[in-house]
Amino acid sequence: MIDSTMTNKKTDIFQQSSDILCAYIDQHQMHHTAERMVILQAICRLQSFTVDELRKELTELNISRATVYNTLVLLEKAEIIHRLDKEFGVRATQYELIMAMESSVQVICARCGRVSKIKDTTIHRMLADKKWTNFVPDHFSLYVYGQCKKCRRKINKL
Numbered sequence: 001m002i003d004s005t006m007t008n009k010k011t012d013i014f015q016q017s018s019d020i021l022c023a024y025i026d027q028h029q030m031h032h033t034a035e036r037m038v039i040l041q042a043i044c045r046l047q048s049f050t051v052d053e054l055r056k057e058l059t060e061l062n063i064s065r066a067t068v069y070n071t072l073v074l075l076e077k078a079e080i081i082h083r084l085d086k087e088f089g090v091r092a093t094q095y096e097l098i099m100a101m102e103s104s105v106q107v108i109c110a111r112c113g114r115v116s117k118i119k120d121t122t123i124h125r126m127l128a129d130k131k132w133t134n135f136v137p138d139h140f141s142l143y144v145y146g147q148c149k150k151c152r153r154k155i156n157k158l
Contacts, residue, residue: 014097015042017080024078029085035063037073043081047100048089049090103127103139111149111155 025032027041040134042057048059053070055068072095075081082101084094105120127140147155 013047013097014041015156017044017097017099020080024074030074035067036071036074039063039068040075040080043075043097044100047097050097051095052092052093084143099139101120101139103141106142107140107146107148109151110140110145111147111151116146132155139141 016051018037021040022032024030025036025099038061039054039058042054046053046057051068054072055065058068072081072083077085080098081095082098084096092113103124105118105123106115107118108115121143127137
């Protein structure tokens with residue numbers, strides 16, 4: 001059974017994101033294209049993705065790789081998505097839909113690139129209790145780099 005609340009939330013996110021994109025396109029005197037909207041709709045479904053995951057979502061449609069990459073650049077400039085570059089070059093670049101971003105702590109294996117979210121109420125409380133001057137935070141992301149259990153085992157075997 002499909003959760004109608006979740007469906008409505010994703011529909012709202014798409015509507016708000018498409019409004020932002022249309023305003024950006026109009027402001028920069030660009031052309032509105034159906035491909036951009038289809039890509040944005042897929043992104044709103046995924047919310048967090050790599051280019052390969054996005055292309056897999058779009059496989060049945062005849063959208064070129066170049067169109068996908070160009071649209072990602074456009075969506076970044078319009079501040080609809082955010083790119084998370086992995087420092088170690090092992091894992092593909094991850095993108096997140098800004099409107100769907102939640103405060104999170106993620107641990108990233110520097111060896112294999114595996115990403116896991118962890119719940120840490122201490123960090124959430126610390127930031128919630130912080131007195132901010134001339135700033136109102138919406139959300140946060142903390143990335144902790146190290147080595148996952150599997151990679152540590154591989155290293156210990158060597």
